[in-house]
Amino acid sequence: MSTTLPLAALARTTEPVTMLRRFLALDAVVTGVNGIAYLAASGPLGRLLGVDRGLLLAIGGFLTLYGIGVAVLGAQRAPWTVGVRAVIEGNAVWAVLSVIAVLFWLSPTTAGAVWVPLQALTVGGFALLQHLALRAVKDAGPRA
Numbered sequence: 001m002s003t004t005l006p007l008a009a010l011a012r013t014t015e016p017v018t019m020l021r022r023f024l025a026l027d028a029v030v031t032g033v034n035g036i037a038y039l040a041a042s043g044p045l046g047r048l049l050g051v052d053r054g055l056l057l058a059i060g061g062f063l064t065l066y067g068i069g070v071a072v073l074g075a076q077r078a079p080w081t082v083g084v085r086a087v088i089e090g091n092a093v094w095a096v097l098s099v100i101a102v103l104f105w106l107s108p109t110t111a112g113a114v115w116v117p118l119q120a121l122t123v124g125g126f127a128l129l130q131h132l133a134l135r136a137v138k139d140a141g142p143r144a
Contacts, residue, residue, distance in 0.1 A: 024074030035063030049112035
């Protein structure tokens with residue numbers, strides 16, 4: 001339960017399932033807003049970040065759908081463990097690929113070179129929080 005205490009402060013609850021649901025909800029909101037922003041302002045954001053408009057549109061569509069999926073998962077009374085693991089793994093992969101893209105594929109502006117790793121750090125943070133919350137759910141065991 002030692003990992004539960006710091007999580008409880010962040011999630012503002014000591015109930016492991018509620019922690020998990022809150023971290024999924026936060027992920028869904030941030031991801032969804034990011035996706036909608038990429039869709040709605042792909043031209044200006046593309047110029048600001050130094051990323052192709054078409055790529056931002058594709059990423060925006062993906063993030064919007066992913067955010068909806070994470071929201072649906074987090075809205076369940078007891079989120080499906082396999083789905084939560086898929087979100088955790090997806091977030092971890094996204095974080096790693098974002099850094100790789102900045103280093104080896106994209107030619108971002110200074111703003112993009114800051115934004116993409118910051119986004120990767122945020123998504124990696126979601127993966128870690130969700131992983132720890134899922135572990136707390138498992139440690140708590142079945143409810144009576």
